Amino acid sequence: MSRIDLTINGQSKRFDVPGETLLVDLLRDQAGLTGTHIGCDTSQCGACVVRVDGATVKSCTILAMQCAGGRIETIEGIAKGKELHPVQAAFSENHALQCGYCTPGFVITAIDIIETNPQGLDAQTVREELHGNICRCTGYNNIVAAILDAAQRMGVPVQATGERS
Amino acid sequence: MNPFHYHRPKTLAEAQMLFRDAESPRFIAGGMTVLPSMKARLLDAENLIDLSKIEALQGIEARSGRLRIGASTTHATIANSAVVRQMLPALATLAGGIADRHVRNRGTLGGSLANNDPAADYPAAALALDAQIVTSERTIAAADFFTGLFETALTEAEIITAVDFSLPDRAAYTKHRHPASGYAIVGVFAARFGQHWQLTLTGSSAYGAIRLMAFEKQLVKGATPDGLDGVDIDDLPILEDPSFPIAYRRHLIKLMAKQAVAMTIDDVSI
Ligand SMILES: Cc1cc2nc3c(=O)[nH]c(=O)nc-3n(C[C@H](O)[C@H](O)[C@H](O)COP(=O)(O)OP(=O)(O)OC[C@H]3O[C@@H](n4cnc5c(N)ncnc54)[C@H](O)[C@@H]3O)c2cc1C
Ligand code: FES
Ligand code: FES
Numbered sequence: 001m002s003r004i005d006l007t008i009n010g011q012s013k014r015f016d017v018p019g020e021t022l023l024v025d026l027l028r029d030q031a032g033l034t035g036t037h038i039g040c041d042t043s044q045c046g047a048c049v050v051r052v053d054g055a056t057v058k059s060c061t062i063l064a065m066q067c068a069g070g071r072i073e074t075i076e077g078i079a080k081g082k083e084l085h086p087v088q089a090a091f092s093e094n095h096a097l098q099c100g101y102c103t104p105g106f107v108i109t110a111i112d113i114i115e116t117n118p119q120g121l122d123a124q125t126v127r128e129e130l131h132g133n134i135c136r137c138t139g140y141n142n143i144v145a146a147i148l149d150a151a152q153r154m155g156v157p158v159q160a161t162g163e164r165s
Numbered sequence: 166m167n168p169f170h171y172h173r174p175k176t177l178a179e180a181q182m183l184f185r186d187a188e189s190p191r192f193i194a195g196g197m198t199v200l201p202s203m204k205a206r207l208l209d210a211e212n213l214i215d216l217s218k219i220e221a222l223q224g225i226e227a228r229s230g231r232l233r234i235g236a237s238t239t240h241a242t243i244a245n246s247a248v249v250r251q252m253l254p255a256l257a258t259l260a261g262g263i264a265d266r267h268v269r270n271r272g273t274l275g276g277s278l279a280n281n282d283p284a285a286d287y288p289a290a291a292l293a294l295d296a297q298i299v300t301s302e303r304t305i306a307a308a309d310f311f312t313g314l315f316e317t318a319l320t321e322a323e324i325i326t327a328v329d330f331s332l333p334d335r336a337a338y339t340k341h342r343h344p345a346s347g348y349a350i351v352g353v354f355a356a357r358f359g360q361h362w363q364l365t366l367t368g369s370s371a372y373g374a375i376r377l378m379a380f381e382k383q384l385v386k387g388a389t390p391d392g393l394d395g396v397d398i399d400d401l402p403i404l405e406d407p408s409f410p411i412a413y414r415r416h417l418i419k420l421m422a423k424q425a426v427a428m429t430i431d432d433v434s435i
Contacts (some may be wrong), residue, residue, distance in 0.1 A: 130268070133265075
């Protein structure tokens with residue numbers, strides 16, 4: 001057992017964890033934040049994506065101990081009270097989810113894509129950046145549309161590409 | 166995962182001492198191979214020694230006409246580095262095409278070389294660019310470093326600290342990636358030094374990354390990219406795999422090689 005401090009969604013917390021604890025298990029089982037999902041055993045689906053110190057990671061493939069002292073952002077921390085984050089609102093309005101299982105990972109990833117491309121985004125870039133997130137329901141078109149819509153709401157210019165809809 | 170102890174040393178000496186004193190130890194860098202393998206119980210360790218906080222394994226530096234990159238540098242950092250993009254843009258492109266953005270934020274150059282997966286991208290660059298693999302003990306030429314599938318010249322407790330790449334006149338990397346994993350089905354790295362080329366293959370070879378000598382010989386004689394069409398590559402040791410048959414891979418190898426070489430000749434982008 002080791003003791004670690006993490007700042008999760010702005011709140012400092014202390015945890016006692018064995019070495020082998022994955023960040024996703026700490027979040028779900030110890031912090032009670034079950035919005036971060038586990039969708040695979042092979043580090044491929046992205047349902048578990050959170051940000052650690054400002055970078056997106058698969059929380060199923062990082063040890064809690066590797067994050068010691070770090071800043072964690074999960075899906076629970078992005079809305080302001082009842083007011084949805086623009087990416088959440090855009091996902092809802094563009095029908096970018098069906099069962100919703102993959103959605104927390106997509107939303108965190110989408111926020112990071114938009115924030116790291118302040119100069120502008122197009123559909124092709126969004127598709128490329130979504131390689132690490134798998135959705136078994138929607139077929140991606142609405143997800144890409146939602147992210148571009150959210151980018152505009154967040155003041156990021158959107159360029160047209162010859163994208164089929 | 167089976168239980169293990171986790172250690173986070175601050176210096177190379179401390180990391181090596183921990184490794185030598187611990188039961189069933191293993192180094193972990195980004196963990197993008199170690200953790201999936203441990204989760205799948207393909208790999209076991211009682212002590213994981215994290216190299217990511219050791220300062221000596223970090224940093225990107227251009228000096229005496231070469232580019233030195235610390236072993237703990239992540240794929241994302243290499244892809245976005247202004248120095249790499251200016252001095253060796255093909256390496257930045259290669260790094261930006263590994264896996265996906267989340268894996269690139271964690272996986273490291275040193276971890277990838279130490280792992281020597283036959284479908285990994287960096288070994289092709291290291292071999293084509295005559296990289297020197299700098300370790301805690303010595304310096305190893307890339308050609309001597311990769312010794313077989315998932316095998317390297319690294320000995321017990323030896324740690325890669327940096328990789329020192331030579332700078333060609335031009336270089337390019339072309340990759341046909343596996344649609345699910347992102348790993349290379351065929352990747353070709355082409356480096357042009359004056360009028361001779363070093364061409365390497367990853368993703369298809371049964372021995373891990375290898376030089377494509379038959380192509381190199383043709384190019385030195387003045388062949389154009391299309392001139393590679395006629396080269397006999399039937400001798401290449403290609404992996405047999407029902408999803409990607411040998412004939413298909415051979416076709417891709419020529420296609421990727423032609424594209425990569427063309428990019429080292431044209432003044433278009435790399
Ligand atoms: C979903 C997914 C897709 C991927 N796709 C690709 C791809 O398209 N192309 C590609 O090339 N790779 C791919 N990878 C692998 C990825 O690039 C990893 O970065 C790489 O396998 C290992 O790097 P790491 O830093 O994570 O090493 P780790 O997993 O931490 O370690 C790997 C091995 O190297 C040893 N090691 C680590 N650092 C050192 C060091 N400095 N000195 C000595 N030994 C060391 C460890 O002990 C271990 O044996 C993928 C991985 C995943 C999970
Ligand atoms: S749960 Fe599938 S990538 Fe993490
Ligand atoms: S909405 Fe069901 S998996 Fe994406």
